[in-house]
Amino acid sequence: MKGDNLNIPRHVAVIMDGNGRWAKKRFMPRTFGHNAGMNTMIAMARTAKKMGVEYLTVYALSTENLSRPQEGLEGLYNLFRKYFTKNVKDLYAEGAAVKVIGDIAALPADVQELIKDGVKNSPADACFFVILALNYGARAEITRAVNMAISRGEPLSEGDVGDLLYTSGIPDPDFIIRTGGEYRLSNFLLWQAAYSELYFTDVLFPDFNEREFKKAIENYSKRNRRFGKI
Numbered sequence: 001m002k003g004d005n006l007n008i009p010r011h012v013a014v015i016m017d018g019n020g021r022w023a024k025k026r027f028m029p030r031t032f033g034h035n036a037g038m039n040t041m042i043a044m045a046r047t048a049k050k051m052g053v054e055y056l057t058v059y060a061l062s063t064e065n066l067s068r069p070q071e072g073l074e075g076l077y078n079l080f081r082k083y084f085t086k087n088v089k090d091l092y093a094e095g096a097a098v099k100v101i102g103d104i105a106a107l108p109a110d111v112q113e114l115i116k117d118g119v120k121n122s123p124a125d126a127c128f129f130v131i132l133a134l135n136y137g138a139r140a141e142i143t144r145a146v147n148m149a150i151s152r153g154e155p156l157s158e159g160d161v162g163d164l165l166y167t168s169g170i171p172d173p174d175f176i177i178r179t180g181g182e183y184r185l186s187n188f189l190l191w192q193a194a195y196s197e198l199y200f201t202d203v204l205f206p207d208f209n210e211r212e213f214k215k216a217i218e219n220y221s222k223r224n225r226r227f228g229k230i
């Protein structure tokens, strides 16, 4: 697949939206959609790695999502529990590491511990990174950086600001995909997306299979990124 002569983005970030609607269409509870979405996410990580992507960031929980009804949040926490006990092991075995961006302190204590272990136990020599955005909000991330900068008390360069973000050390996303038919960023990677290519699809995330992912990468591959130059 790597040899398809495509220009592969080094870092792909995905706003995995449309899971609740996918379930609703099937007369099922929203949690059913989130479960299906997690399976799609796991498959997508395999496809991304196989195609030569190095970083895959997935928006799994926004700061705003935290004000959703508790029942739905519990369903998501159970998915995180499952991911960080079982699924991460498969990732490690495939030479991949997991990273997390966001303020996990607001999550249940046991989930926080599982996340920390999941990050800590990742292989040191990984060539592929799955970055989970959990209780992530770009405005909270930037505000946090501003506060750290104030306490430092010195003028900062753009690079210094980048180093104060959760994504420090991670290259900016080349390509941001949003599934689920909405045309917005919903507080995702606002600083890092300055020159990202954007792709919006009506496909609901659980249906965003290997074929759809490949279609998106093919679309990216045809783009001309000028970065303000001519």
Ligand code: IPE
Residues within 6 Å of the ligand: 016, 017, 018, 019, 020, 021, 022, 060, 061, 062, 065, 076, 180
């Ligand atoms: C996005 O799916 C994933 C999370 C917010 C956890 P939604 O839950 O927003 O699904 P829709 O957009 O309501 O269909």
Ligand code: IPE
Residues within 6 Å of the ligand: 015, 016, 017, 018, 059, 060, 061, 062, 065, 182, 184, 186
């Ligand atoms: C964005 O989806 C957040 C995640 C995919 C985790 P939302 O469903 O929360 O976004 P809005 O509310 O439609 O903007």
Ligand code: MG
Residues within 6 Å of the ligand: 017, 018, 019, 180
């Ligand atoms: Mg949504």
